[in-house]
Amino acid sequence: MVDKVREIAASAVLLSIAGYAVWPWGGGPWRQVMLRVYEPLNGDLEVAVLLLAVSAAIGFGIVMGSRIRLSDLATGGVLAYVFWMAVLFLAVSLHEPLLPIITYGLMLVGALFGGVIATVVGNRTGVDPTTKSS
Template identity: 50%
Template sequence: MEDRTKRIVASGVALSVVGYVIWPMEGVLGQNMWLPLVPESLGDYQITLLVLAVTGVLGFGITIASSIRLSELAIGGVLAYVFWMVVLSLAFSEMLLAYLAYGLVLVGVLLGALIGTVIARQPKVKSLILSS
């Protein structure tokens, strides 16, 4: 039980960092830190897909490279999301964009982790992972 709790806490901390790196709050590094890297022709839809893809790769990597299970990542991620949304709601008045952005980050990480979990459960892949 202790190991599971540690993995949940580690998940919450890791996803807090991922959320901040993907979408930092305005005034520290700037909300649009990553947007100069994206061509101006992309709209909100494409940027949303880009965020989902990047965070999905991170979630995939977390589940493949560590002992953190999908359920532990989900619990830690939801706890981190709720905690930070409460903190940010107390600090800032208008938070709709943060709710959506950080929710999108959480969804992307969990989708990537789900794909990683499904792939890792395949017999051939499982033997490759265990042998390395």
């Protein structure tokens, strides 16, 4: 049970860091860098596809590179999503309140999709990232 709680907490922290790195909600230099990355894209669909692809790669990497199970990734991701949405709405004045809900929700879906792919790949190749080696 302790391992499960640790995996959920680790996935919540990892996805929180990844979410802020990919789509920073505050000001500052990192936000300016990320805005330059998204600037050449023509429209919301291309930004959404980029966010899905990057977050899927992150979810794939988390599941394949650690012992975090897909169910724990999903639980930690939902907990992180709810926590940060509450923080954003209570502590930060947003000029577009739906943008973080959609953006971070899309990123969570992408990370879980990447985790599903990692689980399928691990099952097919016989590499189970959740087994503990001694």
